[in-house]
Amino acid sequence: MDPKSELKTIQARMAVIVDGYKSGGNLSDEQATELQELNDRATELKAAILRAEKSAENMRAVAGEPIDHEGDRSIPGAKGYLDFSPARVKSLAKSIANPGIKALIAGGSSGTAVPLDPKPVPLGLTGPNAGFLSLFKTVQRTTPSYKFLQQTVRTNNAAVVAPGALKPTSVYSAVEVTNSLKVIAHLSEMVDRFLLEDNDELESFLATELGNGVIRKAEAEAISTILGTSGILTYATSASYTPAKGFDGIFSGMAKLATVGGYTADLVVINSSDYETLRLAKNGENDYYGGGPFTGGPNPGLWGVTTFVTSGIAAGTALVLDTDTVQISTDTKGIRTDVDAATGFDKNQVRFRTEGRFATDVKQPTGILKVTLTA
Template sequence: MHRKTVPLAGIKTAGLADGEFIGYASVFGNVDAHGDIVQRGAFSKALSSGATVPLIWEHKADDPRNFVGEVVTAEETAEGLQIKGRFDLESDFGAAAYRQVKGRRVNGLSIGYYVRRAEKSAAGANLLLDVDLVEVSVVARGANDRALIGAVKTAADRSTTGFRAALARDALTRYHTETKGNVMYGNRIQTLTKERDAHLATAKSILDAADSDGRELTADEVQRVEHATAQAKALDEPIQNAQRDAEVYNTAKSLAAEIGEPLNGRDERPADGTGAHLALTGAAAKTLARRIATQMTPQDAKGRKALLPSGSTVTDVPMVAESPFALGRVALSVLDVLTVTAQSPKYSYLRQTLRTNNAAPVADGATKPTSVLGLIEVEAALHVIAHMSEPIPKYWLADAAGLERFVADELLYGLRQALEAQVLNGDGTGENLTGIANVTGIQTQAFATDLLTTTRAAITKVEVQGHTPGTFVLSPADWEKLELARTDTAGQLELGGPIDRAARKLWGVPVTLSLGLPASTGLLLDLSAADISTDHAGIETIWQDSHADDFAKNQLRARVEGRFEVNVTNPLGVVKIATVATP
């Protein structure tokens, strides 16, 4: 069963008989945190059935004492599903619940429902067209939902001013929370931000004045709050553009500092690219799967397993501070060694496509030579990488210990494999990333004599361009060929040869094995030449029973997804290696 809370209009009790209240149990037209939009008419079939809808305390249907009343009437208005409820004052729990609502200590409604019919909107949201209303719960307002502290209205007041006032309060509160701290320095950004804050302050002063007087907002005040909030939101895009300009400038400065002195030994950035790295391998991936399973299967008050039949959990993208190379370990994936940064869904970065150093002695009064840095701006966007499990019987999950963790572990492994393949070999078409091997401007190394000779020639190409070899990326089959090499240059199994089997190094450079490479291809990377971007939302895991006929068959599916992009800032620090001779 799904649940949906409405932290907007609150509950009204004034002017009604003891135990009665009026409120909105659902709101039409807005996108909630799960990407759902309840459409007007979604409750029509449920309301026409005439079935009694119970009133429950905080969705706790496992205790009959929590059935604190019932829904007397329900109707769909332009705003949402408006109900009239009645608490059972003859029961201790019902009377206590009514006192909490009457005293405005509890002031929210939430519905429990099943989806009978839904479809996708053009924007990708789930349009709920037919839902079965199972119960309505009275819920405590959230700590930050200031919109719930509204004046109590009489039942006879059917205008939408109070509802719009609650919407205006909620919009302002959430907008202010979402944008807080999203400010960078610079005259332009400070000016725009100051103007935005002035609009927010205007709206807040109107709300504070109404609260101080203990009254609701007037229609004129609602309009002024809505206008001020809209004015503040209109400044978001100019502020974001200014921030992107600042980011481009800072990137250019950083890149200029890096390429200005490539070989003088004073580059403070570690040659192995240590920093923040995705941790989707080994123990870190197991820990993430365990955390997802724990979140999706909490324990009830008696310590029993309480599987959530449908819901979602968002976990941070796991990070580690150092690459395995810095810790003396072998890498299990190229994702272990490429640094990762958080970005907005659309962003830009600078790429160096050419480096021509024309520095030379210059006579007095002569024109100084110009060096070509070859910078271009690249527009980039995060892409969704996702997959889901086949349908799983609900009772398998309820009865089999650790099954949720196994499913999460398998889905995370698949996500990692797909992401690695895209980072290395995405062709850039449709929603595919443009992988490192397919970026314009990277160097190439043809097969020469044997694989040992070829890989050594690739190192020379990187070093000639002033870059540092960070890792070879090879297929397991190519690494096997190198380990089994029996030539004079490779040596047998003695120490000192170009192949260090124990440390998995080739010519002193760490080797990362990958199944995501193009056929007969390897890579040599300067680890500062490329990185990965993701968003702030983390990796989302969703369990649902609303796919196809899963609900009717009592089955669940799990979906795992995240948003990523690969950025190649220095193509000259990448060599694409042919590992076999061209026929």
């Protein structure tokens, strides 16, 4: 019998004995002895159950799985938001560098937890060029290959109908799409082992750079997947591009997303050079459209919408989308770092490999619009 079942049985027996005493009876010596023995065993079982749950919780934290402290702690297919803000990236690096890459050299590998948060991390709170993947709901996959539903038709024919009249039919069609997690990885150069052991800052530097590299490539892959999905909407500005046409084109794209797709744009993705052109644009009075040098944060949102500025999208192209139409998939292991201490043995050098598995699932293509800023 497992500990939880045994505990329930013991508690039920104790309740019978106590109820008999409360109803006016007297405890015999045998009952008193039995009650004491049952209570001692219940205490042992409670401690064992608590230890088991704590051990399972720690193992899930190492594997990168979220923990539901309110109920079931086994959460395959958990959903939430990745936190890849600068603070989180530093935290992930510290989890590798502390207790230390020195320990990693001895142990061989380290899995870095990437917990899921219930809410997305606003770009405005994380600084420029950070947290793109954090804006989309994420699903932790237990297998590298999986399926998701992608909408193909979204026709709303709802109408006012007279009593007894035929009701219209709306069409909402979806297909099952097979996708798979892609490994994103890279290696460090060979590093002198004693240099690592003597410099804690080098540990943090390597861990931060390697983890950050995987995250940024995952962001670029997500943008590429979104742009390459069949069925997304498009809009192009007229020829002879100017900043004013850029502003108008992005707003027109947002309007088309609402009128054609029926979605609300809550994210703009734009190339860093295109954003700089818009940010520095001036009107006929030589006033900045986006505020002067002493106003605004590093990346104020275009038309009041969260704006992600990146070199991961080509110049002349912008994305306008409803973030609910896209989800990110990853595994339950998080970002992992392994060490090769054998190849450079004769020179006392080591090399690190950091990797993670990610995929982008476009669930509703008509909730995404590509804006071409025509030259």
